Amino acid sequence: MLPLDDDLPGKKPCIQCGTLIALDGKFCNQCGARQSAQNANAPVNSWGLLQQAGLFFGIDIIVCVLGQFVEALKTFSFFLFSDIVMAISAVxxxxxxxxxxxxxxxxxxxxWQKLAAYCAIAMAAQVLVHYSVDWLNLVVYSKDEDYVQHLNGSFAGGLLVVFFTAIAPAIFEELGYRGYLLQTLLxxxxxxxxxYITSFLFAIIHMSFLSLFWLIPFALFLGFVRIKENTLWYGVFFHFCFNLTACIFELL
Structure with missing residues (x-):
């Protein structure tokens, strides 16, 4: 006889094999059975959603790979083009x-207190990343350093660096990965x-193997903040403050 849900705080039995799984679990970790009983009134086209999510990620990864590995495309113009494509795709x-x-x-x-706390954590995390991996030449976007470094040296150039490195990614990456993609996978x-899936895919598009050790925890934190707060805005400001701190290091 299966135990009652009331006796299993945070757990429920699989409808097929009885293995205990999370209350919000949609699939059994043991037998793989879909827990359709909880979604009987809301059927989901899983394959269609996966194809759609794959198309979204495919667009991002293609422009990132082209900019990283095609020598002729390692220009500021293509960097700008790829950012526009990814922003439009996210929207x-x-x-x-x-x-x-x-x-x-x-x-x-x-x-305000929570926002200030998230921003403080973001800035402290970037300081830790900057000083702990400076010898690996890691900043928020290694590719940005190549493409916008020549903008440094003027006030207008500094504003462009902040826009391309802090403002645009904070808005459009959160909209695409913690907004569309995470909401779809849920x-x-x-x-x-x-x-976890969203975080790993987010880390991949940065095209830096050495950066994975901090990009994945960074993305995981943003993902769980998005789930906990049920809004994109805390994540947007966290992302912005993290990247802005990196900009300050680069511009000073």
Whole structure:
């Protein structure tokens, strides 16, 4: 006889094999059975969602690979083009399910204290990353250093560096990865699985193997903040402050 859910805080039995899984688990970790009982009134086209998510990631990875490995495309013009393509892609895919995703743009239970705490953590984390891996020449975007370094030296150039390195990524990467992609994966995977997958894909697009050791924890933190707060805005400001701190190191 299977134990009752009330006797299993945070757990429930698989509807097929009885193995205990997370309450929000959509698949059994043991037998792989879909826990369709909890979604009987809301069928999900899992394969269609995966194809859509794959298309989103495919666009990002193609422009990143081209900019990283095609010598003729290692220019500021292509860097600008790739950023525009990825920004448009994030907005378009986020808008595909606007009725559901628009709630992520609301700032639920806004708190100045919480925002300040997230920003302080972001800046402290970037200081730690900068000084601990300076010998590996790691900053938030290694490619940005190549393409926008010549903008340094003037006030206008500094503003462009901040825009391309801090403002644009904080908005469009959060919109695409913690917005569209994470929200999509939550429909076909557990919360933890969705956050881990999203974080790994986010780290990959940065095209820096040596950066994975901090990019993945960075993305995991953003993913769980997005789940916990049910809004993109804390993550956007965390991302911005983290990248802005990197800009300050580069511009000083």
């Amino acid at each position: 378009l895919f986020f808008s595909l399910n606007w009725k559901e995703n628009k709630s992520l743009l609301k700032w639920h239970n806004f708190s 429909k076909i995977a557990d919360k933890e699985q969705a956050v």
